[in-house]
Amino acid sequence: MASRITQLVAILAVYAVASLFSTSAQAQLQVGYYRDSCNHAEDIVFQEVAATLAVRPYLAGSLLRLHFHDCFVRGCDGSILLNKTDDEMVDKTEREADTSAGLRGFDVIDAIKEKLEEACPGIVSCADILALVARDAVLLSHGPYWHVPTGRLDGRISKADATKDLPPPNSNITQLKAAFAEKNLTTKDLVVLSGAHTIGYSHCQSFLDRLTGEHKLNDAALELDPAYLDDLRSKCEANRGEMVEMSPKSSPRFDTSYYSDVLHRRGLFRSDAALLADDSTRAYVEQHATGSVDDNQEFFGDFGNAMVKMGNIQPVTTDGEVRTKCSVVNDYV
Ligand code: HEM
The missing domain is CATH 1.10.420.10 (Peroxidase, domain 2)
Known part of the structure; x- marks a missing residue:
């Protein structure tokens, strides 16, 4: 009996620690995460999105959609932005998947990242850029403003297979x-x-x-x-x-x-x-x-x-990096 109780206590303890970790991983996203490390990050993103939409207004929806495709596939880790880096790679990346055929606006994200690297090198992740850009594209289309929790890191893996998590347009x-x-x-x-x-x-x-x-x-x-x-x-x-x-x-x-x-x-x-x-x-x-x-x-x-x-779907907060270029992991820069 005593050993059963000890077993139960051990299981509960593991469960408590696991849930502590899962909540703390989520809790690390916070509004204003870049306030001290890159004070103007959100302003820079907004200005770049505004400048883009002033000349290419048709991209507003595309910029919003990128964040959805990022978050539904392996979580919001910027993996949708990764290009194939190695010709020997057998797996296609998310970006090469059929579901990505209509995605646009990658060049806009790359340009914003360049501006942010000039202002504060190595600080603002590509996954966070996608979340902020989505908000600003909506706002600039006369939609709502919301505070975007940030602090995501960028992942290093991108596989086309994982895009099966996206519901197809003929879904019931x-x-x-x-x-x-x-x-x-x-x-x-x-x-x-x-x-x-x-x-x-x-x-x-x-x-x-x-x-x-x-x-x-x-x-x-x-x-x-x-x-x-x-x-x-x-x-x-x-x-x-x-x-x-x-x-x-x-x-x-x-x-x-x-x-x-x-x-x-x-x-x-x-x-x-x-x-x-x-x-x-x-x-x-x-x-x-x-x-x-x-x-x-x-x-x-x-x-x-x-x-x-949606922006809180499996954010990477520990085992990741802040990419220097959004389209490749840092090992290949
Ligand atoms: C509910 C399941 C959803 C399905 C099945 C779906 C499917 C699609 C498809 C097939 C397109 C057209 C792609 C093309 O031909 O270029 C599209 C466009 C779009 N989707 Fe969805 N979507 C869904 C949910 C979402 C969500 C959650 C968001 C964002 C929060 C979103 C934002 C958009 C936007 C803004 C466009 C227009 C893209 C552009 O102008 O380039 N969708 N979606």
Whole structure:
């Protein structure tokens, strides 16, 4: 009996220490992490994002999306930015994966990193740059501001296989909920973060199944509005590499128009339409489809909170580095 109790105490102690470590790893991210080490880091990022979007406004969505693709694959460790460094490498990197085909804005991150290296060498990680850039791209698109906890280190591994954690655009609601739950994100986080599709563009290739009628969702109410479908077909017919606005009415503006689009069967991907197939996500879509000022404000608050949660997916806080160049690990600089 005594030995059983000792065993139990030992197990509990291990569990307590493990959970202490996991909380402390999370706790190391903090708002204002660079206040003493690189006081102007966040200003530099903001100025560079603003300068970029002044001449390439179409990149706002792309810059936001990079942080999502970083965090869902091996956690927010900057691994999405890594290029192949060695021709002998058998594995493809995340950046070479099929899911990364439409990603843009890598050059912007590299340029921001260069500015930060000039100002404070070796201090600001690429994973943190992605988190700050995402916030600033949203803010500059008339969206919300939120405080971004920082202090992530950059990882050294990037493998295309790991991108299977990203839900594909033909996902149904069960698959979406499962993919988000896997990252400790709730169903509410799913419907709120999907609202990111209020800005940006998609290649026709990403929603061809919607145009051809493949992978039907077994619910006519989730299929595309016929007029919108015709419009998309005519845009995509000539060139599958064409890009279309994700939220046609207010594509450059971060607002609740996405929810109105989804409700009116103009959600571009099956994963957007699928939000109507669950009671709680549908309720959120319906509530925010009105575009009222209050609902917009609530969405803004929800979005900032959900982005902080997403930014907290497995951050590297001990076994990592601050890369000198975002596209390669330091050994190769
Ligand atoms: C819920 C699951 C999601 C799926 C299935 C999905 C899928 C996609 C796909 C297929 C594209 C078009 C890519 C292309 O053809 O170039 C896209 C674009 C985009 N996604 Fe998502 N996404 C999801 C969630 C998110 C989240 C959580 C965010 C950010 C918080 C996000 C932000 C964006 C943005 C801003 C764009 C436009 C990119 C651009 O303009 O270059 N997405 N998404």
